[in-house]
Amino acid sequence: MLSLWVTPPDVGSGAVHAALLVDSAVLLLEQEIRDGSERYQGLQELFPAAARMQRAAADLCGVRADAPDQRPWLRHTAWTSDEAPLARAPTSGPESGSAVDDYSFVRVAGDGVHEIPVGPVHAGIIEPGHFRFSVVGEKVLRLEERLGYVHKGVERRFTELDPLEGHRLAARICGDSTVAYSWAYCQALEALAGLQVPVRATWLRGICLEVERLQNHLGDLGALGNDAGFAFGLAQFSRLKEELLRVTESVFGQRYLMDVVVPGGVAIDPSADVIARLSSVLRDIAARVRLLRDIYDDHSGIRDRFAGAGVVTPELARQLGLTGLAGRASLQLRDLRADAPWSPYHALTPTPCIRREGDVAARVAVRFDEVAESSRLTRAFLSDLPDGPVTAPLALPREPRLAIGLIEGWRGPVLVALEITAAGRIRRCHVHDPSWQNWPALEHAIISNIVPDFPLINKSFNLSYSGHDL
């Protein structure tokens, strides 16, 4: 399952939508909802990841699923259980949301069991979320996540924007995946308009997406070394990442590629000489990373920390619907770039990088493999970059429509479902991060590991809070 969302009946015809990936096609299921008090059949037994999506839909739209867990998920105290921000704006004063609610965590009882609450403010420079560990000694019996701290009202904000401006908000949903989100948004918008994007623009978008993948993988590989006590790794990889950020800025005018993907194409048409420079920097970085991989592989301390930590077996991964990079480290053979290639990936298709062990070491290995593959792919894009314009004018149809954008970002598939009204306004824009599928898997991965290994295991997934909390 890719995603589940609700359009509340208050804003037109209400419906529950579920998007499924069947082979290389998206199957969109819809059930009409006439009245907000109507319940729909929950999908949590077929797709466990649906449970939280249904709870979030209840929080935001006021439409509930028939499911055992009726606790709020994204809602803390900024609005009440009677209010539904996507149906109508909650009444809020300056102090709204400042109260602390009493969320009913699942309690683990027994001799010597105690709880460790962590967050929302964590020890490092990372996003906020709450983790409740139930432990005996150092061993974790159970982890329960509580998210929603960075809920910013993104989906309501979309309905206030012009569809041709929405890509700017999409770019700021999850800063580390700005290309994936803005591309998915633009893909949906372009599908609504029936627009064929110029081929040079799609190739440049492909380059941006791969550069984003490389930036994140380099950052993660350094941070993972550091979490295993190998500061050398952080120093080396963060230096390489900085080098990549600087050359990215020289090509696209931005270190992180905010607002480069725009409706109808891309905002910048780089010249031939900066393209050549990017290509040579990528070759250098790939060579450096090969050396660093040898160092990581030869380091007994690193091997000891990585191997066998935070295992998600292929069987569990299949049941939970583990997706994207973490899925590929647990033998889930899915990479949309290869399975359902869109332009430019049908011209140059990457080889999916797969491992079966499902531990931290496997997620590190997939990142190393993908750095090599992405830099090869990007250089191939750069050397065969077609000529032509980089934008095309876009006109929206004057009828209500729904379209889906789907992009394999560095973390996994990012989905945008965009619904417009006859007046050309956004009626509903649902955005979905792969972290929705993978956060629950982290709760399983940590079981029987020790508390001090949590930062390492968590980092090996590197899931998004902002993209999830919306």
Next chain:
Amino acid sequence: MIKTLRTIVGIGIVSELPPAQDDTLRVREALQQEVLSVLGRALCIRHVDAGSCNACELEIHALNNPIYNIEGLGIRFVASPRHADMLLVTGPVSRHMLTALRRTYDATPDPKLVVAVGDCGCNGGIFGTSYATVGSVSAVLPVDVAVPGCPPSPVRLLQGILTAIRQSVGDRTLKAL
């Protein structure tokens, strides 16, 4: 081991000189002198994400890389607000982070500085003020320096931090070299 050492020696020192302070980023005049007299050159920063999209965090991370080398200036990111002299706050302040942000501020010992980071931290950015967001850090805490940008570059961030503590570390480092 030999590969590790060879890499370290081969690359050498890549750190660049820090930027000069920029007084246009300053929004409040109080406190600095008091903080400086207590701190000298050392400064401990606690970062708080109050609803950021994570882009600002990526650039804050970059301050720790060998090129910006913030630790080389005596400035460190710490794990607890109780160890901190400065809060570096990102995001449009989601309402669900209001309490955590206030408690973090209260847990930071006086005298303390607050630097708001990014367009969202300065004025709510594209998220603005809504049922879910307060709209700027200054609506919740007294802000000393605000660093705009989406996201601000590490150089701008460093400028903001140095401005808050009124240090032209750049000049001093130049002389020391």
